[in-house]
Every structure is written in structure tokens, then in C-alpha cells.
Amino acid sequence: MKFVKKGIEGSVQEIKDFCKNFGFDYKKFFDFPSKLKLIWVIVPVISFFVISTLLWTWESLPQVIQRILIISDLLLALWFTSSVHLRFENKFITTWCAIISLIIICVCAGLFGLDEAIRALLEKT
Secondary structure (H helix, E strand, O other), rough: OOOEEOOOOOOHHHHHHHHHOOOOHHHOOOOOOOOOHHHHHHHHHHHHHHHHHHHHHOOOOOHHHHHHHHHHHHHHHHHHHHHHHHHHHHHHHHHHHHHHHHHHHHHHHHOHHHHHHHHHHHHHO
């Protein structure tokens, strides 16, 4: 199998030998994608659920603070969904995380009730 990168052509073994002969690490020559560490998924999830819980339990918050919490929850949902996509590289999981997080935000903000959300989710699947 031939491999072409930046004007160098050859099999994988030939390129490894070439790099070894000239004294540099072949791993630095190739671009290996690195997975996102799990902590970058856990931190936004915990933050998202803390803000969502605050939004759900404190109904007597001033409207300004409620809007700030909703916007911060949306940003955390975006961060969480992006982190999940970068970590697992699966469109199905990413889509479900985005849908579930938006439903959680809508329920916690009081846009619709939990029973309506479950019914709507079951009708879509």
C-alpha cells in the first residue's frame, strides 16, 4: 500500500525506515488525531445539570437572573454536545445529546411540562 504525504511516497514501512535513518520520530511526521479527555465531557455535564437544577427549583427568581441561567445553560449544552462529538465522533450520540439537553432546558425553564416532553419524545421515536 502506497502512502503519499507532503511529497513523500512509499509504503508505511519505507516511510518508517526513512524517518529512522534520518533520526526523527515518524509519529511526529504523521498527524494522529487525539481523543478529547473525558474530563472535558464530565465538567460541562455536571455544570449543565447544576444550572438546570437551579433553574427548575428556584421558580421565584427575577426574570433577568432566569434569562442569564437559561443562556448559560444553552451555552453549557453547546459545550457538552461539542465535547461529546469530539470525544466519541458519533453523529447519533451527538444528536441525542443535543436533543435531550434542549428538552431538559425547556422543562427546567417551564416552557412545557415533563409529561408533555416525554409524550413528544415518544411520538418522535
